[in-house]
Amino acid sequence: MTAQLVDRVRRSFSRSFSSYHETANQQAGIADRLIQDLHDSGAPQHFSSALELGCGTGHLTQLLRAEFELGALTLNDLAPEAQQTAEAFNAGFICGDAVEIEWPRHPDLIASSSMIQWLPDPVKLLHRAVSALAPGGWLAVSGFGDGQYRELVRIGSSSGAPGLCSARELAAAVQNDLEVVKIEESVQQARFPSARHVLDYLRKTGVNGRTQKNWTKSRLTQFIDDYTQTYKDQAGLPLTYHAVWIIARKLN
Ligand SMILES: C[S@@+](CC[C@H](N)C(=O)[O-])C[C@H]1O[C@@H](n2cnc3c(N)ncnc32)[C@H](O)[C@@H]1O
Numbered sequence: 001m002t003a004q005l006v007d008r009v010r011r012s013f014s015r016s017f018s019s020y021h022e023t024a025n026q027q028a029g030i031a032d033r034l035i036q037d038l039h040d041s042g043a044p045q046h047f048s049s050a051l052e053l054g055c056g057t058g059h060l061t062q063l064l065r066a067e068f069e070l071g072a073l074t075l076n077d078l079a080p081e082a083q084q085t086a087e088a089f090n091a092g093f094i095c096g097d098a099v100e101i102e103w104p105r106h107p108d109l110i111a112s113s114s115m116i117q118w119l120p121d122p123v124k125l126l127h128r129a130v131s132a133l134a135p136g137g138w139l140a141v142s143g144f145g146d147g148q149y150r151e152l153v154r155i156g157s158s159s160g161a162p163g164l165c166s167a168r169e170l171a172a173a174v175q176n177d178l179e180v181v182k183i184e185e186s187v188q189q190a191r192f193p194s195a196r197h198v199l200d201y202l203r204k205t206g207v208n209g210r211t212q213k214n215w216t217k218s219r220l221t222q223f224i225d226d227y228t229q230t231y232k233d234q235a236g237l238p239l240t241y242h243a244v245w246i247i248a249r250k251l252n
Contacts, residue, residue: 006097008131013079013081013206014079014080015206015233016195016205017056017057019205020204020206023204024025024056024057024059024114024205026113026188029188030186031114032063033065033186033243033245034245034247035063035140037184038140038247039249041181042096043249044138045068046068046071047068047069047070047073047108048072048108049072049106049134050064050068050071050074050107050110051076051103051107051110051132052064052068052074052075052109054112054113055086056082058085059111059113059114060111061073061091063090064109065089065176070109071092072092072105072167073090074094074107075093076094076095076098077093077095078095078096078098079095080095082095092104098115098119099119099125099128105132105221107133109137109140110129110132110139110141111141113141113142114143114243117144117148117163118162119161119163120163122165123165126141126144126174126175129142130174132180132195134250135251136250138249139174139247140155140246140247141245142242142243143165143170143245145167145185145242146164147240147242148164148240149162149239149240149241150240151227152227154230155230156226157223158209161207166244167183169247170245171246174248175248178251179248179250180248181248181249182246182249183246184246185245186242190217190238190239191237192237193217193237194228194236194237195227195237196224197237206238
């Protein structure tokens with residue numbers, strides 16, 4: 001991934017680290033569904049070595065710890081602040097780009113929630129996960145599809161993360177080597193009282209790395225006017241989430 005993009009994403013999530021956990025209710029819900037589906041797919045209760053990529057403040061980590069017995073847990077994130085998550089959940093921590101860092105050898109669980117959309121090529125990461133997984137290991141990964149924040153995209157914002165992809169594309173990336181047990185997607189709309197609330201929400205969840213760069217006052221006003229005029233109704237302003245995820249396992 002280009003150093004510039006990595007740096008921008010890291011700075012954005014570092015800045016929002018203290019506000020992310022309370023604000024990112026959509027991502028919390030996605031982590032919940034990913035873990036539920038891992039259970040429902042017949043994953044074992046015990047993993048001897050689990051790796052979570054892009055752990056952030058620990059929405060997924062918390063559920064992994066609560067729902068499974070993990071021998072060793074290694075967390076990764078671009079943002080150094082996520083070291084706190086590792087300390088809170090008694091896990092090892094590797095700071096850096098998930099694509100570039102060295103992973104623990106042959107984990108039997110690789111999990112990641114709401115991170116791969118920040119990679120220019122999520123498929124490349126999935127190929128790496130396929131090779132790294134121990135025989136019999138499990139993969140649980142969520143990202144976002146092309147309906148993500150479609151209101152922003154339609155009014156010309158460059159907020160789109162670079163690696164939006166469909167659930168089918170995630171499955172296709174691994175299906176030669178893994179048995180794909182679940183392919184899921186969910187489209188949900190959050191509602192906000194005003195466009196300023198939307199911007200505040202994006203800032204607090206670190207999603208503005210590509211949204212508000214170099215915004216002038218007039219650009220901001222234009223954005224607020226466009227969003228309000230295009231979308232406001234009695235229920236407020238919508239913001240669409242298009243989550244996609246797969247559960248897969250490596251055969252012995
Ligand atoms: C939307 S948050 C998701 C955090 C957590 N997994 C959750 O479900 O709430 C995305 C996280 O991925 C991290 N991230 C983004 N790009 C990354 C990369 N290339 N390698 C590792 N972590 C990355 C960010 O720093 C951020 O903490």
